[in-house]
Amino acid sequence: MKTLRLAAMAAVLAATGASACPAFADEKKEPVTGAFNFTIENDMVNGTDRNYTNGAALQYTDTLNRVPWSVRAAAAPFIDPSADIRVTYQLGQNLYTPQDIERKIPDPNDRPYGAWLYGAVGVLADTEDTVTSLQLSLGMVGPAALGEPVQSFVHSVIDTREPRGWDSQIKNEPALLLTFEKKWNERLLGAPYGYQIDAAPYVGGALGNVFTHVNGGMMLRFGEDLPQGDYGPPRIQPSTPGSGYFEPADDFGWYLFAGIEGRLVGRNIFLDGNTFTDSPSVDKKVMVGDFTYGIVFNVGRARVSLTQVVRTPEFSGDDDFSTFGSLGVTYAF
Template sequence: MQKRLSLSFGALSLIVLSTSARATPQQDHYGTWTLQGENDAVSTFKGTSDQYYTSGLRFNWTSGTDNLPRPIAHLNHFLMGDGVQRISLGLQQLIFTPRATQVERPPLGDRPYAGVMLGTVNLINDTDLSRTVMGFQAGVLGPAALGRQLQNGFHKAISDTPNKGWQHQLANQPIFQLQAGRIWRLPVAKVYGIEMDVLPAVSGSAGDYRTYASVASNFRIGQGLDSDFGNATIGPGLDGTDAYKATRPVAWYFYGGVDGQAVGYDATLQGSTVRGNSPHTEKKWDVGEIHAGVAVMWHGMRLSYSQNWQSTEFRGQKAGLFNYGSLKFSVKF
């Protein structure tokens, strides 16, 4: 199993690095600070209430261009070739719960309670038409990720009912992930100052948290589309896309897209790898998402919102698309 996963990740890396484009001369000397929040109850449509992927928080810093320490710059060039270089450092927490949150012991076959805390380090390499990301994540799955404390503490603060089954959450285990991905920015048309482009992407990761490969594509319409490489959610997908530099006083766009994932392993569904009797359910290998959103860049700030619909992740999950909202704010200084 591990050998097959390693080969799959190696093949993905070759795909990511196989295409090159002319490097852009545009420089960006300011770092980008990002705060992002996701929740199944915060949605432009009727949201859910604490089930499945119920909450995500992320804080991230992305450097300006070409100011990496020399050894890291050499590594970036060795891994990804010529281009404008950045490094990205982040911390994220994700919370997962079953559908039945008001029973002491979640029923068999439901998603286990799980908290995940991850630190992320990514190297980023930009050209005029592509962004390549390679890096790793390290952290913990289990009580040490503080999922129970954050969720029930917030419920207490707003006088809401706490979730009752956190004592059955997945046990502590260390996490280490390798990840890689590439986005291509392909202009389509410009009509009366309104631009359109397509952002195809491939990404994947391998480790003891979530091993998957993904193919995605987004269509955007707006102005200043060359200011960034699109928007991204906290969960699986291409990480490291926070960096931007507005190419006009106000840059903006609407977008919509799809993402298809082939999932080889998911510890939050299949249970702890260090305990054989861990709560678990049967994952599905094929997971899809639909995204729609808007982003605005103005005076060094970037605000974006996306609405996301996800297909079922495990056998027995209630039918229909699961939806959640994602709000992201970035500032440069």
């Protein structure tokens, strides 16, 4: 009799499409196929308008393991063959100006005007403990990078100082940059009340006529149920790129972060000037450091990051630290 009742129950469940284990069915999530990320960095939030004054980048991170054969072949020597791989596509622009942008003829001892417009393709190779980032950027430095019209338009909209020295900017030059970075994620001792702390040390480098450097640093995170696959907020080159992809949260989440990075600089076109022709330049400093801190919010499939950056002086004659803020918005779908 008991056997007949169980058989009847199974038949009803099968007919209605119900599950005998509804709790497990509710926990199943829809797969995440990709993510869009927009990052903007600007020093206006700190009341300044000099050095690295603005950067903007739009990035798309593709479906897991959907990698064109040409990209996979090019990246193969640098990544773990067992890693989960995502391809990233990016479009960005960086602007650099001297301290006094109202001078028609800029101070020759100050940083020259410069702009960089680029497109990039890269890979993110993620294992359980590491993520390797490899990216190739192609674009233009100089008037073709549209720095003058962009900054002039923005300054007219917000009714602030007019930049007048762009005629002296770095000349047009094709720009190529290859960057590599490897991060390790280590879960540290848990903090009181169920909070967590983890650390992501990293090493990397850049090679090209835009930037050439080696870098290393560490990012610390503190929060509750720290999301995996998230190695810090997205950033714009030459800073550590962070994570353009993340695993969506079930509800609301957050974490605080702080990081430090050092770069040994061999070339910076925005300080050294053009590669093949004479242009404004200054004597760069070989050692440059960044201190970064901020907060990240995760709400379902959306992530918002607020970052503050303090950068050490980058060239001789500049004794002041430069500061700028960063806003990153990511949506996973």
